[in-house]
Amino acid sequence: MKKFVSMPVAVGLLLAAALAFFLGALFVDQAAEDMARSIEERRGIVQAMALSEVVSRIESQDTDVEGRLATAVKYWGRLETGGIRVIRLSGARLLASSMPGDGTIPRRLKMDEKYLFDLGQRLRIARETNRDEGIARKKEIELEHMPDNRLSVSAPYLVDGAVRGYVQLNLPQHKPARLASRGPAILGAALVIGVFFVLALALGRYGIFRPDGRGLSRGQLALAAGVLLLGLWIFAVTQLSALADHRWRLEEGLAEHFMLVREASRDISQSFALKTAPITDNRWDVDEYRRPLHINDGHGHLRLKGLDGVQAALFKEMRRSFDGVGLLALALLLFSGAGWAGRLKHTLVENREAYLYVSPAIIGMLILVFFPFLYGIVLSFTDATIYNTGAPLKELWIGFTNYVNILADIHVFARTGQGWVVNYQNFYWTLYITVAWTVVNVSIGVSVGLLLALILNTKGLKLRAVYRVLLILPWAIPNYITALIWRGMFHKQFGVINQVIQMCGGEPVAWFDGVFSSFITGIATNGWLSFPFMMVMCLGGLQSISQEMYEAARLDGAGRWHQFRYITLPSLKPVLVPAIIISVVWTFNMFNIIFLVSGGEPAGSNEILITQAYKIAFEQYRYGYAAAYSTIIFVILLAYGIFQIKMTKATEANI
Amino acid sequence: MKDTLTGEMNHIWLHLFLISFTLLAVYPILWVFAIAFSGNQSLMIADISANPTFFDHLRTILPWPQHISWQNFSDVMTEQPFARWMLNSVIVAALTTILGVFLACTAAYSFSRFKFPAQRAGLMSFLVSQMFPGTLMLVPLYIIIVKYLHLGNTYWGLIMVYSTTAIPFCVWMLKGYFDTISVEIEESAIMDGATRTMIFFRIILPLAQPAIAVTALFSFMTGWNEFIVASLFMEEEIRYTAPVGLRFFVGGFAQQWGYFAAGSIIVSLPVVILFMFTQKYLISGLTAGGVKG
Numbered sequence: 001m002k003k004f005v006s007m008p009v010a011v012g013l014l015l016a017a018a019l020a021f022f023l024g025a026l027f028v029d030q031a032a033e034d035m036a037r038s039i040e041e042r043r044g045i046v047q048a049m050a051l052s053e054v055v056s057r058i059e060s061q062d063t064d065v066e067g068r069l070a071t072a073v074k075y076w077g078r079l080e081t082g083g084i085r086v087i088r089l090s091g092a093r094l095l096a097s098s099m100p101g102d103g104t105i106p107r108r109l110k111m112d113e114k115y116l117f118d119l120g121q122r123l124r125i126a127r128e129t130n131r132d133e134g135i136a137r138k139k140e141i142e143l144e145h146m147p148d149n150r151l152s153v154s155a156p157y158l159v160d161g162a163v164r165g166y167v168q169l170n171l172p173q174h175k176p177a178r179l180a181s182r183g184p185a186i187l188g189a190a191l192v193i194g195v196f197f198v199l200a201l202a203l204g205r206y207g208i209f210r211p212d213g214r215g216l217s218r219g220q221l222a223l224a225a226g227v228l229l230l231g232l233w234i235f236a237v238t239q240l241s242a243l244a245d246h247r248w249r250l251e252e253g254l255a256e257h258f259m260l261v262r263e264a265s266r267d268i269s270q271s272f273a274l275k276t277a278p279i280t281d282n283r284w285d286v287d288e289y290r291r292p293l294h295i296n297d298g299h300g301h302l303r304l305k306g307l308d309g310v311q312a313a314l315f316k317e318m319r320r321s322f323d324g325v326g327l328l329a330l331a332l333l334l335f336s337g338a339g340w341a342g343r344l345k346h347t348l349v350e351n352r353e354a355y356l357y358v359s360p361a362i363i364g365m366l367i368l369v370f371f372p373f374l375y376g377i378v379l380s381f382t383d384a385t386i387y388n389t390g391a392p393l394k395e396l397w398i399g400f401t402n403y404v405n406i407l408a409d410i411h412v413f414a415r416t417g418q419g420w421v422v423n424y425q426n427f428y429w430t431l432y433i434t435v436a437w438t439v440v441n442v443s444i445g446v447s448v449g450l451l452l453a454l455i456l457n458t459k460g461l462k463l464r465a466v467y468r469v470l471l472i473l474p475w476a477i478p479n480y481i482t483a484l485i486w487r488g489m490f491h492k493q494f495g496v497i498n499q500v501i502q503m504c505g506g507e508p509v510a511w512f513d514g515v516f517s518s519f520i521t522g523i524a525t526n527g528w529l530s531f532p533f534m535m536v537m538c539l540g541g542l543q544s545i546s547q548e549m550y551e552a553a554r555l556d557g558a559g560r561w562h563q564f565r566y567i568t569l570p571s572l573k574p575v576l577v578p579a580i581i582i583s584v585v586w587t588f589n590m591f592n593i594i595f596l597v598s599g600g601e602p603a604g605s606n607e608i609l610i611t612q613a614y615k616i617a618f619e620q621y622r623y624g625y626a627a628a629y630s631t632i633i634f635v636i637l638l639a640y641g642i643f644q645i646k647m648t649k650a651t652e653a654n655i
Numbered sequence: 656m657k658d659t660l661t662g663e664m665n666h667i668w669l670h671l672f673l674i675s676f677t678l679l680a681v682y683p684i685l686w687v688f689a690i691a692f693s694g695n696q697s698l699m700i701a702d703i704s705a706n707p708t709f710f711d712h713l714r715t716i717l718p719w720p721q722h723i724s725w726q727n728f729s730d731v732m733t734e735q736p737f738a739r740w741m742l743n744s745v746i747v748a749a750l751t752t753i754l755g756v757f758l759a760c761t762a763a764y765s766f767s768r769f770k771f772p773a774q775r776a777g778l779m780s781f782l783v784s785q786m787f788p789g790t791l792m793l794v795p796l797y798i799i800i801v802k803y804l805h806l807g808n809t810y811w812g813l814i815m816v817y818s819t820t821a822i823p824f825c826v827w828m829l830k831g832y833f834d835t836i837s838v839e840i841e842e843s844a845i846m847d848g849a850t851r852t853m854i855f856f857r858i859i860l861p862l863a864q865p866a867i868a869v870t871a872l873f874s875f876m877t878g879w880n881e882f883i884v885a886s887l888f889m890e891e892e893i894r895y896t897a898p899v900g901l902r903f904f905v906g907g908f909a910q911q912w913g914y915f916a917a918g919s920i921i922v923s924l925p926v927v928i929l930f931m932f933t934q935k936y937l938i939s940g941l942t943a944g945g946v947k948g
Contacts, residue, residue, distance in 0.1 A: 627794070
C-alpha cells in the first residue's frame with residue numbers, strides 16, 4: 001500500500017478532513033443554537049409587546065388601573081411566564097408584579113431598585129430618539145440573558161404616543177433542540193478518506209499518480225483536495241438544508257405560541273371591555289428596534305417571503321464560514337502533502353533541544369503578550385466600548401474610522417471669543433508634549449548621569465562608594481512611590497517646595513494649574529529618578545576604558561577636552577547608545593509619573609500619549625478608540641527603533 | 656603623604672559639589688521619613704504660624720519631625736489592612752521571580768547556545784514587544800485572564816502577567832551574559848559525557864549568577880511595583896497588592912500622608928536592600944547585556 005499511496009498526502013488529508021468536518025459541525029451547531037436563541041428572544045418579545053399593548057389600553061381607560069393590571073398579570077401567567085413587572089415611570093411606581101420577592105404591590109420603587117427605573121428611562125429615551133431622528137438607532141426593547149437560564153425582556157408601553165412605563169417579563173428558557181450534525185460530520189470525514197484511499201490505490205495500480213521516491217505525489221495531492229472539497233460541499237449542502245428545516249419547525253412553534261398569546265390578550269381585553277385593534281398584520285413579532293419582521297402573519301401561518309429573507313442572510317454567513325473552513329483544510333493538506341510538514345518536523349527534531357529550552361518562554365509570550373497585542377490591534381478597528389462588550393467584534397467593525405478620527409483631526413488651535421486656545425485633547429498636542437517630555441528627560445538624564453559618572457570616576461576620590469550608594473537610591477525606590485512623594489512635595493499649600501519659595505520671599509506657586517509649571521513637576525520627578533540609571537551605565541563604561549589611552553593622549557599633548565571628546569565619548573558609545581535607546585522608550589511610555597504626579601493637569605494639557613490612551617480606555621470606556629490610540633503609539637516607537645538602529649549602523653560603518 | 660594631601664585638596668570642589676547634589680537627591684527620602692515618624696497625617700513636617708518668618712519656613716523644610724512617634728507604622732499595620740496587602744505582594748512578587756527567572760534562563764540559554772531557524776525572529780520579536788504600549792494590552796489581558804481563564808481576583812492571574820512581561824528584558828540581558836561564557840567549557844563537558852541539562856544546571860547557571868541576580872531583581876521589581884494591572888484584576892480590597900493600597904491612601908481625595916509615608920518605607924525597604932546587594936552585579940550585568948546584546 002505504501003507504494004501506491006503518498007503518505008504525506010494521506011496524513012494531510014486525515015488531518016484536514018478531521019479539522020474541516022469538526023469545524024463544519026461546530027459552525028452548524030452554533031448556527032442552530034443561535035437560531036433557537038433568537039426564536040426564544042422573539043417568543044419573549046411577542047409576549048412583551050402583546051402585554052404592553054394590553055397595559056397601555058388599561059392605562060388609557062383609567063379606571064381601577066392597578067386592580068385590572070393585577071388581574072391581567074395573573075391571567076397572563078398561563079403562558080408559562082416566569083414573572084412579570086409593570087412599572088410606570090412617573091412616580092417610579094411598580095404597578096403590578098408576579099415576581100417572587102417583590103412584596104406588596106402597588107408601591108414605589110425602592111432605592112436598591114433604581115436599576116429598574118434607569119432601564120425605563122433608557123427605553124423612553126431610545127423611543128424618543130428613534131422617533132425624532134426617524135431611524136432605528138437605539139434599541140427600544142431590552143433583552144438580557146440572566147445567569148439562571150432565564151431571559152428578561154423589557155418593552156415600553158405607550159399612552160398617547162408617549163412612553164409611560166414598561167413591562168418586564170422573566171421567561172424561562174427552553175433547552176434548544178439539538179441539530180444532529182456530529183454523525184454526518186464523522187461519516188463525511190470517513191467517506192472522504194475512504195474514497196481517497198480507494199481511488200489512490202486503484203489509480204496507483206495502473207501507474208497513475210504514483211508517489212515518487214520521497215513519497216510525494218502532486219497528482220494524489222490534487223485528488224485528495226478534490227475529494228475533500230467535494231465531501232465538504234456535500235456536507236455543507238445537506239447541513240444547510242437541515243438548518244432550514246430546523247428553522248421551519250422553530251417558526252411553526254413560535255406561530256403556535258403567538259396564537260396562544262393572542263388568545264390571552266383577547267380574553268383580557270374582552271373581560272375589561274377594552275378597545276382592541278384587529279390583528280391584520282403581525283405587529284408583535286418585531287426586532288429590538290420594534291421593526292416588524294413579517295415572518296408570520298398573526299393567524300398562525302408563516303410567510304415564505306419574510307422567512308426567506310432571514311434564511312438568506314444566515315445562509316450567506318454560513319457559506320462564508322464553510323469557504324473559510326475549506327481554505328483552512330486545503331492549506332493544511334497542502335502543508336503536509338507538499339512535504340512542508342515533513343521538513344518542519346525534521347527541523348523540530350533536529351533542533352529539539354533548542355526549541356525545548358525556548359518553548360516555555362515562547363508559549364507564555366504568545367498567550368500573554370503577542371495574542372493580547374494582536375487582539376488589541378483588532379480592537380482598534382472596532383467601536384468597542386464598555387456598553388457593547390458582549391457583541392461580536394464583527395458587528396462592531398468600523399474599519400479605519402478610529403485612526404481617521406485621531407490623525408485627521410488637525411485642529412490643535414481653535415479660535416474663540418478670547419482669541420486662540422489650544423485643544424488639549426487633540427492628538428498632535430499630546431504628541432508634542434510627549435516628544436518634549438522625552439527629549440527633555442533623556443537629555444537631563446544623560447547629562448547629569450554622565451557628569452556624575454565623570455566626577456565619581458576621578459582617580460583617588462575618597463568616599464566614592466558612599467556617594468555612589470546614596471546617588472543610586474532614587475533608582476532603587478519604586479517609581480510610583482517617588483511619583484506620589486513628589487506630588488506631595490508640589491502641593492500648593494502644604495508642599496515643601498512652596499515652603500522653600502516662601503522662605504526665599506516668593507509667592508507660593510499653584511504647580512498643577514499652569515501648563516508649563518505642571519510640565520516642570522513631571523520633569524523634576526522623572527529627572528530625579530532617572531539620572532542614576534545613566535550614571536551607573538556611564539560608570540561601567542568609564543571603568544572599561546584603559547588608562548594607557550589617556551597617557552598616550554597626554555604625551556601627544558591633548559588637553560582635557562580633547563581627551564574627553566576623542567577618547568571618553570567614543571569609548572562610552574557602546575554603552576551610551578543602547579542606554580539612550582532604552583531610556584527613550586521607557587520615558588516615552590513613562591505612565592506612572594504623569595499619571596500620579598500631575599494627572600495631566602490642567603485640563604489634560606500635560607497628558608502624554610500613553611496616559612491619554614489609558615484615560616480614553618478606563619475613564620471614557622472607549623476601548624476601540626483607545627486601542628487605535630495605543631497602536632499609533634506603538635507605530636511611533638517602532639519607527640523610532642528602526643531609525644535608531646539604522647543610524648547606529650550607519651555611524652558604525654563610517655568609523 | 657604630601658602627594659595624597661594635595662590630591663585631596665584638588666578634590667575639595669568635587670566633594671562640595673557631590674555633597675550638595677547628594678543632599679538634594681536624598682532629600683525626598685528624608686522627607687518621607689520625617690512625615691512617617693511625625694505621627695500624624697499632615698503633609699507638613701512642622702506646623703506653621705499665621706505670619707511665618709524665615710525660620711518658620713526653614714523649620715517646615717528641615718526633614719526632622721516635631722515629635723518622633725511610631726504611631727503611623729503601628730496604625731498602618733494594624734488599623735489598616737496593609738499587612739494583608741504586603742502579604743499579597745510578597746506572594747505575587749516571589750512567585751513572579753521564580754517563574755520569570757526560570758522562563759528567562761531557559762530561553763536565553765537556547766538563544767545564546769543554539770543556532771536554529773526563527774532564532775533571530777524570536778529575539779527581534781522580544782525586542783519589539785518591549786514597545787507594545789501597556790494600554791493596548793490591558794483590555795485583551797483582562798478578557799483573557801478574567802473572562803477566559805477565570806483568574807481574576809487571584810494571585811496566579813497577576814503572576815502570569817508579570818512574569819511574561821519581564822521575559823523580554825531578562826532574556827536579552829541573560830543572553831548577552833551567556834554569550835560571554837566561553838563555549839569551550841561546555842564542549843569539554845560534553846566530551847566528558849555531560850548532558851545538556853547537566854551543563855545548563857551545573858555549569859551555565861552557576862557561572863551566570865551575577866546576571867541571574869539582576870534578572871531576579873528585575874522580575875521581583877516588576878511584581879512588587881506594579882499597580883495598574885493589579886488594580887484592574889483585584890476586585891476585593893482584601894486582595895489588593897501593596898502598591899494599589901498605597902495609592903489608596905493618597906489617591907483621589909484621600910489625604911492620609913502619614914500612612915502613605917510609613918507604608919512607603921515598609922514597601923521600599925526590601926527592594927532597596929535587594930537593590931543594594933545586587934547593584935554590583937547590576938552594573939556588570941547591564942553593561943554586558945548592553946554591549947554584547
